Amino acid sequence: MTTAPAVAAPRAPLIAAKGVAKTYRAVDGSAIDALAAFDLAVDDGDFVCIVGPSGCGKSTVLRLVAGLTEPSAGRLSLGGRRIDGASPEIGVVFQSATLLPWFTVRDNMRLPLRVGGQRVAGDARVRELLAMTGLAAFADKYPYELSGGMQQRAAIGRALARDPKVLLMDEPFGALDALTRERMNVELQRIWQMSRKTVILITHSIAESVFLADRVVVMSPRPGRVLREFRVELARPRSFERTPGEPEYLRLTREIRALLDRGAEEEAQ
Amino acid sequence: MRRLDSKSLELADVGRPAGAGAARAGRIALTLSGGIVLLLLWQACVAWLGVPPYILPAPAKVLAALWSGLAVPVTSPTGFYLPLASTFANAAWGFAIGAILGIAVGSLMAEFRAVETVLMPYAFAFQVLPKVAIAPLIVIWFGFGNGSKVAMAALLAFFPLMVNSFTGIRTADQERLDLLRALSASRLETYRVVKLPSAAPYIFAGLDMGMVYAILGTIVAEFLGAQQGIGVAIVQAQAVTDVASVFAALILLGAVGIALHLTIRLCERRIVHWTVRQDT
DSSP, rough: SOOOOOOOOOOOHHHHEEEEEEEEEEEOOOOEEEEEEEEEETTTTEEEEEEOOTTHHHHHHHHHTTSSSOSSEEEEETTTOOSSEEEEEEEEOSOOOOOTTTOOOHHHHHHHHHTTOOOOOOHEEEEEHHHHOOOOGGTOOOOOOOHHHHHHHHHHHHHHTTOOOOEEEEETTTTOOHHHHHHHHHHHHHHHHHHHHHEEEEEEEEEHHHHHEEEEEESSSBBBBBBEEHHHHHOOOOOOOGGGGGGHHHHHHHHHHHHHHHHHHHHHH | OOOOOOHHHHHHHHSSSHHHHHHHHHHHHHHHHHHHHHHHHHHHHHHHHHTTTTTTTOOOHHHHHHHHHHSTTTTTTOOOOHHHHHHHHHHHHHHHHHHHHHHHHHHHHHHHHHHHHHHHHHHHHHHSGGGGGGHHHHHHHHHHHHHHHHHHHHHHHHHHHHHHHHHHHOOOOOOHHHHHHHHTTTTHHHIIIHHHHHHHHHHHHHHHHHHHHHHHHHHHHHHHHHHHSHHHHHHHHHHHHHHHHHHHHHHHHHHHHHHHHHHHHHHHHHTTTTTTTTTO
């Protein structure tokens, strides 16, 4: 036979960070190393959660991938191209919902279709997003008329407006109460399964990361680098009735907690 | 504060202690009765101490003067309507011009460091100058007609709007600006969608101040010489020691000021509806 052997060609990851470092200048002039030698590869369609202690540079990773800040060293790429600014292939969900209070939910979701060189009427798209996030009945409400969970859902809808490949989320549910947070996790899983985006979600909740992710990336205290990655093989759709009781879930949360505790102890010494 | 929709408003009304509405009415009654007591004291002092009316006229006299100026046809040359209309028109034009220029310059300074560096020191130097002292110059340049009144009003209205729109734009929330950056929005889009709305509460506070200053500027320019206006009416009444008419004109100016202030507050509540109600 003359057919070439089926080489498992290593597909280039959608998002790649190689040896990325970020140094901030503090107010007093001293240098703060937020990230050092940070490596990450995210494949198309992956749901990756990044967990780490506060101040470990998690948010910096997100800002770098979003093109909101430049690395001090190293290389970041999206689809093989160097990231050198914001891209329509990336939707960002910030810590607070960051809805514009002077716009209705509908106009907030339409915003990405109206600025940055986009000139889409987008009525149909906005209707889709409202339906997807379960906010159709609240389209003409203002953000302050919505609950915290609904606001964050609207923010997710807005981030998806341009149908980006990648969704970046920076502790999106950190400000919500525990029950709403669990509901939002289920909701996000549903939206993710519907839209099949690549997601990078930053969180400090181990439970949230294991519940949501295909892969959990654990970061060290500052300067942040990747300590270890965990693959999560739990079946989807996951639910809070079933998943937290599974041995795999328990094992992963235990191991991640142990790893984070060790990091905290090392830092304390 | 949370916005109350009609339903929760009903609930709030039901749940409110029965005395709440009465308490509010009581407060208003107290304020009013305080004013009435003051008026009575004034009247009593003038009557008992024999204060001559060219120093301090009795409130009844002031009310009579006010009435004689108001209970006439709108076009009467002795009425308050023509001078009031003249002063109001000039102040309004000046206010509009000053406000628009103030917002424009404040925005440019907030958006461009170079503009800020060039203008800010001069703006502050000018700000500390008592601008009323410039009025004679304004009259020399713009004449005794409406031009000097409009110019003076514009000059005084300009500063609070420049400073407030500058401050308001600079305090725009960083995460909202990041959002627009992540969307590759242009500078103008960011200004229109985030910065200007963020500055709106500051701009309204500036409008409130600027309105008072615009009337002040117009009156001062009228004092220096004009054919018409409340300022002229005051100077003319003073010339014949008709102090009751001076008081009447002042009461009228106060009433106009309150009406304009309430109008601006109403517009603010309509336009900047999120400030009192948002908690995100």
